[in-house]
Amino acid sequence: MAIEPKTLRCVRLRWWIRARKTVELPSYKGSTLRGALGMALKHSCCAARQLPCEACLLRFSCLYVYLFETPLLGESPQDLRYRNAPHPFVLQIAMDGPLRLDPGALWSFDMTIIGRAVQWTPYLVMAAHRMGELGVGKGRGTFDLERVVSLDAQGNPWEEVYADGMLRLPEKALPLTEGTPREASAGNGTFTLRFLTPVRLVSQGNPVRVPEFSVLLATLLRRLENLHRFHGEEGGAFAVPFPDLMEKARSVSIVENRTRWFDWERYSHRQGRKMRLGGLVGEVVYGGDVRHFEPYLSAGRWVNVGKGTSFGLGRYEVRDDTKGE
Known part of the structure; x- marks a missing residue:
């Protein structure tokens, strides 16, 4: 079933990486990976490398800016309430202590991609490849991106998005806030x-x-x-x-x-x-x-x-x- 434009949907992805050179990540792995993924995407798609993003004429049509420095829509009263717009993705990574991946070790992390950003999933896959080449964490450990799968509402594998060099745009997505609250019982609970x-x-x-x-x-x-x-x-x-x-x-x-x-x-x-x-x-x-x-x-x-x-x-x-x- 293709993603319908009439409601906000999300795609939950699980990314599998295999260490090429020892990868060492701190307890706060999400912060490190978000920064490295953003820099890899910017390195790959920036057309004006000498300019800061806020001074670039391409700011409002730049994929990196949309995903990682999401601008406000304008100067409406609604916009002025916020310093920044919400980013259209969420990394789902446990803060369960430092991580060390020796060469050949396999590890996975999850990401939710939201709304219109789903169409840019191939660029995020490209950025993850680039991140693996540039290295991440202490000592700039390198890795290979092996597989990306989408997950259903229960967290089970749903669609294969990337494997063996083949990349597919996710076709299935999960609705956000579709439906209405159920009738509550008489007791509080x-x-x-x-x-x-x-x-x-x-x-x-x-x-x-x-x-x-x-x-x-x-x-x-x-x-x-x-x-x-x-x-x-x-x-x-x-x-x-x-x-x-x-x-x-x-x-x-x-x-x-x-x-x-x-x-x-x-x-x-x-x-x-x-x-x-x-x-x-x-x-x-x-x-x-x-x-x-x-x-x-x-x-x-x-x-x-x-x-x-x-x-x-x-x-x-x-x-x-x-x-x-």
Whole structure:
């Protein structure tokens, strides 16, 4: 089934690489890979190498800028609320300690590509090849890109996108926020969110240390709305009963907060400085019926929530405790 232009969809990809020279990546692998992939793409497609992107006449037609320095659409009141537009991709990589791949070792990482950016998947494959040649991480370890497959909603292999030198544009895609919330039960029940990578929420300009559900849901709904606005196909729309959902969200209470604040730093080559990007990790149990908030929480599992989503922050899982695991 071809990707339909009327709704926002995403493609989840699993990339398999085989080390050629020893590859060493830090715990924050998503940050390192995002930077290396961006530089590889820029090296491959930049037509004005001597100019900074913000001064380039091709800025608004450049693939690198669209994917990695996504510009705002204009100077509308909506745009002026944000410093940057959301990037149309998310790296899904665990922060589970440093990684060392000896020559010949195989490793995989996941990426979600969103909306119109799906058509540029072949260029990202090309950039990954280039990244393998240039090297990544400590000592600039080189690798070969062996295989790329798309994943279905359950995370199972779905389509082969790249293998044995053959590249195909993904034809199947997953809908984001298609459908309506299910009818909630009479009882409140509980549900659990497990923050797999630091979830960095901001409220009134300050980092959120206690994950109130209304703040998390408002952040997620704004993210989904902006992904639709910036990366949806023509004719797409994001119809969500925001006031009704937020009223229900404010009635959801924290039953047990097992989260903790996790601080980490990354170096931004583009900005030329270190950036501290702490966030919440762990689990939080909420009192309420999760069915009120489907399918938005489901979509958030694939596109993450909060700050730093493109290199993997804000990843979470949802469990309806009335159903168990």
